[in-house]
Amino acid sequence: MDLSLLVDNLRTPAILFFALGVLAAVCRSDLSLPQPIPKLLSIYLLMAIGLHGGVELMHSDLGARVIGLLLAAVVLAAIVPVWSFFVLRLKLDAANAAAMAATYGSISAVTFITANNFLTTLASSDPAYTPGGYMVAAMALMESPAIVVGVLLARWYAPSSEGTPAAGDEQRPGLAGHGAGDAGGFRDVDWGELFREAFLNGAVVVLVGSLLIGLAIGDRGWESIKPFAYAPFKGVLCLFLLDMGLVAARRLGDLRRAGGSLIAFAVLSAPAHASLGIAAAWLLGAGQGDALLLATLAGSASYIAVPAAMRLAVPEANPGIYVTMSLAVTFPFNITVGIPLYMAAIDAIWT
């Protein structure tokens, strides 16, 4: 592996700010970016990446290869949770395994953005490293399927008393006779609500909406908002990663409680899933840039859209496990070591 890729990546401003955040939290500094600053920053990042992707997409021609990549993305997002679930069942109950499986099937937009960032320098010397705008569409398509799969798994394998309460269930007085509608769907999963969470989660809406708007506004529209949506992008990413570092490091306590085998899953699943992405990209004849992004998407895990959906649909699962693994292990692994690693593998295979 070309170590200079790794070293260069670790010297990126964004990664250094992530490290600063981790350090500050570990030293118990009182530094924090209170709500809703991180929300503003993440909406900005999603909006900017979506718009840019949409504008690029408008300029690409969508041949069979692109359709293939998008399809591969969806398939990856749907099968990763299935195998993950059965592996995780060795250590976790059905609810927690399902929530974590969904988490790892879905994606992290900021990891994607970091990979994009990583590609800019390489792309300036070799156009094969320039990713297509359709990769943003691939990301958008990968957000939600894992949520649905995860909930299905949780229902299927839940202890029967959980999934289908008996009429006389003593622990739920007052609800047994009311039906799900009355009290807001406590009896069983509310599919309408679940689909809303999966496909209409705020993060998904901003990303998909901005992508479509990017497609619609044309170059003139894009020029008018570029000083907002493009120029300061990498700087905003630094600020956001500073906060990610703080938040990730503050979950280290939960990490210790979760134990080694889950941490191993969180670390090892990333390159494992990324390999699937690389294989798919290779089979589809994608360029190195697209391949890196597909690998990164497959290898990344969600910490925004999925937790929101799981809180509602699988409340028995503990976010202290699935959010912590995704945020405090897989995310740092990917943005520091993972992305250069996947790149090195792709370079080795492609050339």
Added chain:
Amino acid sequence: MDLSLLVDNLRTPAILFFALGVLAAVCRSDLSLPQPIPKLLSIYLLMAIGLHGGVELMHSDLGARVIGLLLAAVVLAAIVPVWSFFVLRLKLDAANAAAMAATYGSISAVTFITANNFLTTLASSDPAYTPGGYMVAAMALMESPAIVVGVLLARWYAPSSEGTPAAGDEQRPGLAGHGAGDAGGFRDVDWGELFREAFLNGAVVVLVGSLLIGLAIGDRGWESIKPFAYAPFKGVLCLFLLDMGLVAARRLGDLRRAGGSLIAFAVLSAPAHASLGIAAAWLLGAGQGDALLLATLAGSASYIAVPAAMRLAVPEANPGIYVTMSLAVTFPFNITVGIPLYMAAIDAIWT
């Protein structure tokens, strides 16, 4: 009417983000920009438009025509609420009619900004479409008068027991003997407070203050802050309109309750009041750009400064009516259809 104006307008990034917000809210997505993000964005927009207007104003020569336009603006802002009040009295009680009249007499800065945005492309091919910096002053002058008129109307036509409580008013034990000062002005309107709300409302202060600062700092000062106050402006507007869309659509429930005749007022008063603006601009020999902005100001309705003042001065009025009409009907109408419509009318008259 030239339909391409309408279509071009609907393809503007800002308008598309408004539509995205509406759509997200209608589909019950959990997307939101929590407090105080919208506050930050609206202060930014007011500051930027004020500064830019001030700098432009410094470069304009203020002849009789400009004075005429500013005067026309104030007169419009003062008479629109009067006639509106009497029309609205047909459906509403005095308090609600007055609050709504004030709302429609005052202006919406974001509608003004959108109209400005709309003019940029036209202005690049024909300087007659370039609005003068004094139009920002016109906007500033139109914010407050309607508030005062509205409160006067509410007092004048209020059921007598409301306005001037009898000494032995049973419903207000403990206050009858205390006088207004004691308990914070509950007996009657507190004029000092009202004027403070009307003329020192945060939105007014930022706008007027920035305008004056824009006048004072000269070109060198402006250059130093342009990358903040000018370059990202249209992008920030997108983000703000995304939130406006969310907030507007979430008031649709109140809308249904308010009923058809109020909605008709909210839609029809916009072109009606805009026509007054167009007529004034025509009589004063203004250019097409200035005419559009005056029309837009007259046709727009407040949802920041006026509601704040009305909550204090006419608390009996229901913001679920006047804010909803302004935000969820008149605002969307103006930014999507109204502005191109007014432009088409102006083009037809001017040429």
Added chain:
Amino acid sequence: MDLSLLVDNLRTPAILFFALGVLAAVCRSDLSLPQPIPKLLSIYLLMAIGLHGGVELMHSDLGARVIGLLLAAVVLAAIVPVWSFFVLRLKLDAANAAAMAATYGSISAVTFITANNFLTTLASSDPAYTPGGYMVAAMALMESPAIVVGVLLARWYAPSSEGTPAAGDEQRPGLAGHGAGDAGGFRDVDWGELFREAFLNGAVVVLVGSLLIGLAIGDRGWESIKPFAYAPFKGVLCLFLLDMGLVAARRLGDLRRAGGSLIAFAVLSAPAHASLGIAAAWLLGAGQGDALLLATLAGSASYIAVPAAMRLAVPEANPGIYVTMSLAVTFPFNITVGIPLYMAAIDAIWT
């Protein structure tokens, strides 16, 4: 003194926005930038100044003169609180005198930034006015020492019952037998916590961290984040100073209560301490730019890091005194009159 320096300074956008904030608050406008907007802005400013300083530092050669300046900075930060304490003891008890001494020994980053701003025009015509990136390091070094000195002074001179409670201290039942660790360190000062507050305060961490990151990322990294961290900097400063004006003016009530001699200290200590800075710069052969910044640092007083530390370590002291003096007197004095005054003095001495 060259009055044009003063007048030019007062016409800077940032200063005018500060004045707007003060005016708005004095007129009791409801304008406000609610939490956490100011936090976001101040983190941005610290991050931007740190990064820029780090990048500049990378390009400077750090000779003996620079080391001397950094040393002088630390020494100033450590001795200013000592003499201040004894002066302030004439009017205040030990706790309040110590907190205020620490406040005046430490620095205000925004005052530093304003002085930097002030230098940009001068520097464009004469490079001697260009400050070195190491002055950001000087600022970082001056934040914390005063905190430690202040707490030491408070402990040393505290009434003995405060500092060293007797074993049977009646007023603290339940704690006497528990030891400091148990109940969070109420018995005596917790040095670990104090050092954490002094050296790991959020503001210090962002500043020092960004400085180091600026050193590490090289020119390419800096170019990538300049549109965020450099271009809009002066504009963001305007927005932040608008809020500073609001907050400062809203403390005027506390000011009146604090009395004239403290106000006199707050005004006069600024040029007094600045003179020490000027003397040190002169002895060390610094350029005019560096001299102004050292003077400004010495003359400025903290209102972020120190109050946070003092609330914990010297809770008996009243932030209504030390924060108010720093924020509502010394800060406005420095950014309006002080900086041009120090510049004039330096110009007179250096030439």
Added chain:
Amino acid sequence: MKNVKRIELVVDSHHVDRVVGVLLAAGVNGYTVLRNASGWGDRGDRHPDGITGAFENCLILCACDEAKAEKLGELLAPVLKKYGGVGLVSDARWMMR
């Protein structure tokens, strides 16, 4: 510990200054305000939207002695009647300090 009355008010954010004015007029020794509350009541749904500011509630908490609570009940009734909002009174003990 002494017995106090615990007064809890939920009002429109725009009216906080007025209500606090009444508290001060009644001679209370302190109060606490929590902004950014949403809610629902006779005047419909109230949810701070960040744009209009028209639908934000505040929670005000005030501990005072019984006599003042009595007086506040009288002083606040017309305020709550005119401006909306609700008030709750409960019993509490004030921790020694």
Added chain:
Amino acid sequence: MKNVKRIELVVDSHHVDRVVGVLLAAGVNGYTVLRNASGWGDRGDRHPDGITGAFENCLILCACDEAKAEKLGELLAPVLKKYGGVGLVSDARWMMR
């Protein structure tokens, strides 16, 4: 002033809509919600981090009559059991308005 029950709930922000649904199903006349709460309980540390949104608590306050409070106690028990969170019931008097 009439006697009421003061119901205070602390739940995950994601579940507010559900809990409010239960309140409405029980027929209460109003409620108040304060977001952005942190806390600690059986489910560990919960501190809103602004990124994941997964650890934010909400405080819900509802005053209602005794019968509704009784009913709410029954309706809410399984909700709190399944979704976590705590509920407190205390006595208060409703200020005339």
Added chain:
Amino acid sequence: MKNVKRIELVVDSHHVDRVVGVLLAAGVNGYTVLRNASGWGDRGDRHPDGITGAFENCLILCACDEAKAEKLGELLAPVLKKYGGVGLVSDARWMMR
């Protein structure tokens, strides 16, 4: 439902960790914190300004059994005395879950 004591504290935000430390030392099973409170008391006006952070209050709510409440009253008195802030204790019932 079991009877509990409802402890409500308003303290400077900087002191929350200390106060929470005391709660934990007394062995409570949970607590809830609401930040960003303003208020007024013996130490004057406190209003979070977002710049200095020096004037922000927090509301801490903790339900615990009577014995712990007793102990907390003792443990917290010196804290409130030294660091400022107020504490209220009231009665409540803990909802079954």
